[in-house]
Amino acid sequence: MSMDFKDYYAILGVAPDADEKAIKTAYRKLARKYHPDVSKEADAEAHFKEVAEAYEVLKSPDKRAEYDNLRQYGHGERFEAPPGWQPSGGFEHAEHGFQGHDFSDFFESIFGAQGGPQAHRRHERRGQDIELEVPLFLEETLSSEPRPISFKLPGFDEHGRRQEVHKSLKVRIPVGVTDGERIRLKGQGAAGIGGGPSGDLYLIIRLVPHPLFDVDGRNLLVTVPLAPWEAALGAKIEVPTLAGRIALSVPAGSQTGQRLRIRGKGLAGKGDEPAGDLYAVLKVVMPKGAAAEATRKLWEDLATQAAFDPRAEWGK
Secondary structure (H helix, E strand, C coil), X not given: CEEECCCHHHHHCCCCCCXXXXXXXXXXXXXXXXXXXXXXXXXXXXXXXXXXXXXXHHCCHHHHHHHHHHHHHCCXXXXXXXXXXXXXXXXXXXXXXXXXXXXXXXXXXXXXXXXXXXXXXXCCECCCCEEEEEEECHXXXXXXXXXXXXXXXXXXXXXXXXXXXXXXXXXXXCCCCCCCCEEEECCCCCCCECCCCCCCEEEEEEECCCCCEEEECCEEEEEEEECHHHHHHCEEEEEEECCEEEEEEECCCCCCCCEEEECCCCCCCCCCCCXXXXXXXXXXXXXXXXXXXXXXXXXXXXXXXXXXXXXXXXXX
């Protein structure tokens, strides 16, 4: 089988008669330079793989001797193993976290596949876990209908260059999730290297602020404006909830800041957990036309007849 020849000495930048110390020094320098986690060099991942493969061969006296014996068949040109050649098989794993490496056809033609199942497992690397913030409206916490999400994953192209991979999923977010909750989607993170398993995707729930409701744990608070006569005489009004409007009876003599509890109309519970409550926080507001002459006369009559002192508790 003919394939591109790999000059491992040239890759490491050492002479064919370099000693073990020179080979190790060259490898460590280049591995640090091209390590894909830190390098900004172009094609760093591809260079790192070549450097690691070269060191995999030249650090071993037996494999180096085997390689040197074969250089005559392809040095400086296409390589073709001599007739009857059988790969030796097996290898030791490289230093400095060299994992998940796909060896070249040239390497495997000399030394065989990557050392069998045990060695293969040694060079697997699990994919990166990914965290993704998912904004959720309060109304959406009541339903587990599938919803689309799109995100980017780190990856590499066929030349070993880093690239982003776009991914889309339809996910069911459980009813009753709360702000900051983490939901794990196993195996939906970045792909593994060298046959390793994919990482996980973690959805971080972020509840979107609502124009009407404030969140207090699983309870909701809604401010309910009341006309003065509604607060004084009592009234039947409609108040909003996450699932639509409902009727509410406001007792006579209600005060600003008073809370009326509506059971089970807060955020949904998770599993067997009960739903939270909705608290209607009353707020008495004055009509804008209160200064009109006819309206003003009514307020003056009320002030005279009520004989009410709201600051009586202060004393004289």
